[in-house]
Amino acid sequence: MAGTTSRTLRHYGELGLLSPTRVGANGYRHYDERALVRLQRILVLRQLGLALPVIRSILDGQRDDASALADHLEELRRERARLDRQIAAVEATVRSVRGGERLMVDEMFDGFDHARHRREVEERWGAGAYARGDAWWRGMSEAERADWKRRSAALLADWRDAAGRGIDPGGAEALALARRQAEWLAAVPGTPGHDEGRPAREYLLGLGEMYVADERFARNYGGADGAAFVRDALRAYVAREY
Amino acid sequence: MAGTTSRTLRHYGELGLLSPTRVGANGYRHYDERALVRLQRILVLRQLGLALPVIRSILDGQRDDASALADHLEELRRERARLDRQIAAVEATVRSVRGGERLMVDEMFDGFDHARHRREVEERWGAGAYARGDAWWRGMSEAERADWKRRSAALLADWRDAAGRGIDPGGAEALALARRQAEWLAAVPGTPGHDEGRPAREYLLGLGEMYVADERFARNYGGADGAAFVRDALRAYVAREY
DNA sequence: GCTAGAGGTTGACGCAGCGTCAAGGTCAAG
DNA sequence: CTTGACCTTGACGCTGCGTCAACCTCTAGC
Known part of the structure; x- marks a missing residue:
């Protein structure tokens, strides 16, 4: 059952993202070939940083993957720009703390x-x-x-x-x-x-x-x-x- | 009472980060001059992305601000590197989806x-x-x-x-x-x-x-x-x- | 058949930093 | 006295699971 944790699979089940193919009488969840292929795609998209609900809409065909990725890319770029500014600000603060201890x-x-x-x-x-x-x-x-x-x-x-x-x-x-x-x-x-x-x-x-x-x-x-x-x-x- | 929301002040109170100077009989919280100065510092540090508990330890003098900022800077840089990789990965995926639709x-x-x-x-x-x-x-x-x-x-x-x-x-x-x-x-x-x-x-x-x-x-x-x-x-x- | 141990299950809490109701008290104005 | 504006305190929600706790299942060895 490697690849991900069972907790993750449970979570995806709760989200309706990936349901077990069948659930045994003992409660064990089983996933067949098709489910694993779906899981595979889920994990790839997750690595790219897409939100799970977005992934679901993509896999369910309600959303175009290309446009979703394009939107996501914008979002990532914005986030990076924000990080860049924050890093610059922290660097400036470090310098000023080291230096005159005074804000200029x-x-x-x-x-x-x-x-x-x-x-x-x-x-x-x-x-x-x-x-x-x-x-x-x-x-x-x-x-x-x-x-x-x-x-x-x-x-x-x-x-x-x-x-x-x-x-x-x-x-x-x-x-x-x-x-x-x-x-x-x-x-x-x-x-x-x-x-x-x-x-x-x-x-x-x-x-x-x-x-x-x-x-x-x-x-x-x-x-x-x-x-x-x-x-x-x-x-x-x-x-x-x- | 501008500057931040009252909810935020309440949150800081719960965290022990900033307590009201006095609380009236009606339950209203009041902050004096010194508290506002402290709030000021909190907000500046928060803008830099520091976690609230870290800010608290800094303001309480339990942690050196210079070292805390240096650590934080490293963390931010790691985060940015991660973002860079993720952006590159998404870009590659967008290209491959547009192109042959096949992963190479x-x-x-x-x-x-x-x-x-x-x-x-x-x-x-x-x-x-x-x-x-x-x-x-x-x-x-x-x-x-x-x-x-x-x-x-x-x-x-x-x-x-x-x-x-x-x-x-x-x-x-x-x-x-x-x-x-x-x-x-x-x-x-x-x-x-x-x-x-x-x-x-x-x-x-x-x-x-x-x-x-x-x-x-x-x-x-x-x-x-x-x-x-x-x-x-x-x-x-x-x-x-x- | 019994038992130990490995591995499975389902809740449910926790995290970070508040936003956002809901239900209700306070206060100055009309 | 009422209205309306503004305050209060809970308490849930968000993201994506990790991590118990309590309990069941299955296999292997005796």
Whole structure:
């Protein structure tokens, strides 16, 4: 009775995946030639990682094996991508634990968000928000991180420039900047509204206020006036788009 | 109470991972600042894929986070390797289903084993043996398969040569060949004895007999005489080594 | 015929990490 | 007082079997 354990055969019987050909008076289950061929196919498909109910539908002819395998392949690839990111994140954590023992998430944003004001973010949006953003950041490659930082710096520079020129925070140009800011924020998992594709209304407004209130941030955006400009632009944006 | 679901917090409470700071008379659970910091760390570690009990031992200081992460990283890498093989195997299967609809496992061996005599293998060693060997073969890269085929062909040629020279099947040279044959067989997952690092005694002996009995195989090994030589050499090998 | 031992059987729990009811208590608002 | 929103505690479900525990069957030796 080798090949698999009897427990497995029993399990398949319960699932209706493979029933014994006949059951003796003593309760012993017997499998004939055809059943073994079926078992053979089951085991091959199982090795490929297919779920047992899927295998059943394939063997019963209710599902095309080629399409089932194609779907499964996609699923496997997604899983591998997830694993890759997780591995990268763990590696980054190991390095940072070995090194400065400090998380360098500060580089991630404008120096304000999550990193410095983690507690505020957590109190308002839940502790999970920080964790998700952190994992996302760690899972990026060096190149991706560099690209992100470049984009962040460009956005900051454009804000400073716009504020310096004294344009209308409710005008078209400021609106475009606010939209970039919103997309930039929404790209980060953990940001409230990330799943919906745009930041939560309250998050945007609250962020604007915090920008003004905290001089460490304000400095990045060109001082108190710059921060106020950003806040006003975000307000106008929210008023129009939400 | 965002960040995670209340169910999750309850779960962590049951695991002793994070208990509410205080529980009101109404049964409501409350978490203070320190608890939230702890939750924060829990969520970060969970994102990295660490198991909850491991997280607990880390947070309780019973386990070094750096070593735990290093172990975990190894585990993740193993998992990814497994996934890679499985993906390769599924891809190969998709191709073969699209193509000839026939499995080309025949190339795998000397043309005798599993492929042609699947039924015999299954009857004697269980249906799982074939499935494992099949998955192994599909999981190999083209280069690995080519290498395996080259090694197989070399082994066959050496057998034919030895048999042709009429050497002693119990002698040192035949013994060395038998050992190569045994290692070659044991390398295939699904081969009886694979896990122990050498083929099962009965498997080797039975294979020798089948080689002689089946002319399709015998041809590969240089006719009936060649097959008999292989069988005798395997017998002698078993007599000495098992 | 008796007995030991090998090998078979059927429940049923366990695992990892919660999601998801069901049944019911709490609280602020109208 | 009622409504509705939000909280609570069980307890089952999911995946694919491994692993007891308690018990039956069959073969072999005496």
